[in-house]
Amino acid sequence: QQPVQSPQAVILREGEDAVINCSSSKALYSVHWYRQKHGEAPVFLMILLKGGEQKGHEKISASFNEKKQQSSLYLTASQLSYSGTYFCGTEYSGGGADGLTFGKGTHLIIQP
Amino acid sequence: DAGVIQSPRHEVTEMGQEVTLRCKPISGHNSLFWYRQTMMRGLELLIYFNNNVPIDDSGMPEDRFSAKMPNASFSTLKIQPSEPRDSAVYFCASSVGISYEQYFGPGTRLTVT
Numbered sequence: 513q514q515p516v517q518s519p520q521a522v523i524l525r526e527g528e529d530a531v532i533n534c535s536s537s538k539a540l541y542s543v544h545w546y547r548q549k550h551g552e553a554p555v556f557l558m559i560l561l562k563g564g565e566q567k568g569h570e571k572i573s574a575s576f577n578e579k580k581q582q583s584s585l586y587l588t589a590s591q592l593s594y595s596g597t598y599f600c601g602t603e604y605s606g607g608g609a610d611g612l613t614f615g616k617g618t619h620l621i622i623q624p
Numbered sequence: 625d626a627g628v629i630q631s632p633r634h635e636v637t638e639m640g641q642e643v644t645l646r647c648k649p650i651s652g653h654n655s656l657f658w659y660r661q662t663m664m665r666g667l668e669l670l671i672y673f674n675n676n677v678p679i680d681d682s683g684m685p686e687d688r689f690s691a692k693m694p695n696a697s698f699s700t701l702k703i704q705p706s707e708p709r710d711s712a713v714y715f716c717a718s719s720v721g722i723s724y725e726q727y728f729g730p731g732t733r734l735t736v737t
Contacts, residue, residue: 514666542723553715553728554667561723599667603723611657611672611680611722 513537515602517615524622529588532618534600536581543576543583544601544612595622628729630716636735642704645732648697649718658691658701659715706736
């Protein structure tokens, strides 16, 4: 079951903040965040695991609410380089029993 | 490190032909993933290998699709026969495990006419 991302698209001015949400109808083991620029491959941003562990880049922050089966990605003081499509990928069972199911993506445009 | 290598980068073929996409994962990574990306369906996991063994192939759309991983450094995704609706960008990714960062290859853009 595909996670639902919101909003579908965001247009910001450089320096503004954004929040991208990812919600699931099933219990989650982990949530992965990736960014994809047009014509390129997705690039890893962060993983949030059940129990609170996080792995990712220092300049990116995110939250994972296990009870609500939701994750949010926080982009602060946005830069032009943040433009792209953000995908969350969800893992439902730990131990590698299943792969990632990605949402449809959130398109982020940063204007100067 | 060269990263994940995919070939070919672009493939144009006629309906009914066999298509083989190739992937070389990053050395030392023991998980390999094949994804398909289209505007309509987004980024879909087709199949996932761990230590060369297929773990989850529930995303493979139909019997026309098959994937193999004969060794730790090579995987193929085959479509036979190909159809226009198979047109998409196919990505291969590798990682040290499922709950770890995935490194994506540059993708193969497949066009079936």
